[in-house]
Amino acid sequence: MNRTEALRILGLDDDASPEDIKAAYKETAQILHPDRFASNKKLQDRATEQFKNLQEAYEYLTKGRGARASARSSSSGSSSRAYTPANNLEARLAGIAAARTQLVKQRDVAYDERRNGLAMVGLGGIVALFAGRRPFGLLGIVAAIASAVAVWGVVQTISAQRTIATLDEHLADLKEEQRRLTEELGDLDPDLDPDLD
Numbered sequence: 001m002n003r004t005e006a007l008r009i010l011g012l013d014d015d016a017s018p019e020d021i022k023a024a025y026k027e028t029a030q031i032l033h034p035d036r037f038a039s040n041k042k043l044q045d046r047a048t049e050q051f052k053n054l055q056e057a058y059e060y061l062t063k064g065r066g067a068r069a070s071a072r073s074s075s076s077g078s079s080s081r082a083y084t085p086a087n088n089l090e091a092r093l094a095g096i097a098a099a100r101t102q103l104v105k106q107r108d109v110a111y112d113e114r115r116n117g118l119a120m121v122g123l124g125g126i127v128a129l130f131a132g133r134r135p136f137g138l139l140g141i142v143a144a145i146a147s148a149v150a151v152w153g154v155v156q157t158i159s160a161q162r163t164i165a166t167l168d169e170h171l172a173d174l175k176e177e178q179r180r181l182t183e184e185l186g187d188l189d190p191d192l193d194p195d196l197d
Helices: 003-010 018-032 041-063 065-073 085-131 137-188
Strands: none
Touching: 003 018, 003 041, 018 041, 018 085, 041 085, 085 137
8 A cells, every 4th residue: 555545545635634634534434434334234344344444544644654754745834643552542432433423323213213113013003903894895905005014014113123233232342342442542641531422
């Protein structure tokens, strides 16, 4: 990997400062984090590969030969922070925070789907019950459709509940990783108080 390729992965130009690199990494990590795609294994695998490339590019630009070129090209008076293990941990914590935000949004959508599924079960069941008293004619057709809606509501509710359980597991894993990184960061720099939420 060279500096130009690493900058391209982050969506930056050759004159990017260390601050630009860090900001682009955090933003792109939010977009590409594999946990955003927890419900789709194929997309999650692709995101994992792209996320690895992103991390490799970021590490190259912050501690590799690309970092020295970056320091030379940012002589416009802005202060540059040298790479430290704490910087890497802060970037990883930012990625975790971004992933948590996306997972919470996905879980909220799953809650809405579950609520809609339960409403379909209730409404479809009630309509099927009343329309099913006369199984012939128009009311019979309405009863059949209402029954299908109720069954679909059950399927949607179960599917949404499984998604919620999976997202909750991912959120718990991220919380544990965040706790571990925070402890590690505190060991490296006791004066540093990272903003976790």
